[in-house]
Amino acid sequence: AQKVTQAQTEISVVEKEDVTLDCVYETRDTTYYLFWYKQPPSGELVFLIRRNSFDEQNEISGRYSWNFQKSTSSFNFTITASQVVDSAVYFCAFTPAARQLTFGSGTQLTVLP
Amino acid sequence: GAGVSQSPSNKVTEKGKDVELRCDPISGHTALYWYRQSLGQGLEFLIYFQGNSAPDKSGLPSDRFSAERTGGSVSTLTIQRTQQEDSAVYLCASSSLIRGPATRPTTDTQYFGPGTRLTVL
Numbered sequence: 001a002q003k004v005t006q007a008q009t010e011i012s013v014v015e016k017e018d019v020t021l022d023c024v025y026e027t028r029d030t031t032y033y034l035f036w037y038k039q040p041p042s043g044e045l046v047f048l049i050r051r052n053s054f055d056e057q058n059e060i061s062g063r064y065s066w067n068f069q070k071s072t073s074s075f076n077f078t079i080t081a082s083q084v085v086d087s088a089v090y091f092c093a094f095t096p097a098a099r100q101l102t103f104g105s106g107t108q109l110t111v112l113p
Numbered sequence: 114g115a116g117v118s119q120s121p122s123n124k125v126t127e128k129g130k131d132v133e134l135r136c137d138p139i140s141g142h143t144a145l146y147w148y149r150q151s152l153g154q155g156l157e158f159l160i161y162f163q164g165n166s167a168p169d170k171s172g173l174p175s176d177r178f179s180a181e182r183t184g185g186s187v188s189t190l191t192i193q194r195t196q197q198e199d200s201a202v203y204l205c206a207s208s209s210l211i212r213g214p215a216t217r218p219t220t221d222t223q224y225f226g227p228g229t230r231l232t233v234l
Contacts, residue, residue, distance in 0.1 A: 035223075047225075101148075106155065
């Protein structure tokens with residue numbers, strides 16, 4: 001069975017600090033997909049990124065970057081120069097195919113002004 | 114275009130009553146998912162519809178829960194004889210079907226609606 005672990009329950013940083021959210025997954029599948037979603041206080045889950053297991057290239061999008069390390073089964077998410085609007089719960093998720101997602105327990109990020 | 118919509122946004126009901134929650138997926142999306150988010154259990158999968166295939170009901174917690182998808186579009190999640198433990202936010206997601214090369218399984222991104230907050234008194 002698949003499992004996604006987000007060990008950091010809550011993180012608090014001061015605005016403009018960099019912050020990394022950790023995600024570790026367990027699977028026996030050789031092909032799978034990893035996702036990050038953001039859930040702001042409004043409650044809606046907002047898609048951030050999808051990464052395929054056969055593509056280990058890291059990705060940067062503005063202040064966001066993702067580090068996929070297949071050797072350590074990790075898919076970490078870094079926010080550079082954090083802003084108050086980044087405050088949200090962030091979920092890492094996994095699927096071995098186009099099926100249901102298995103979510104981690106989420107990390108509550110609070111960015112203080 | 115329009116995203117996934119859900120109604121009602123909030124539902125308060127009494128224990129033992131039946132409730133229906135509605136999801137309107139993104140136009141053209143063939144896959145539709147229901148999840149539940151509660152404080153103690155996090156985000157849990159409930160049921161999955163893909164085109165005309167039989168739905169994957171493996172996540173439904175009891176036979177009080179059922180769902181249907183009419184015309185390959187709108188879906189209704191029904192909870193019969195609601196219990197207090199059914200209180201949660203019910204999230205719907207939809208996705209298109211992207212077929213990769215023969216050596217790779219299909220992949221898609223699920224886009225979520227705003228959810229329905231269900232409170233059972």
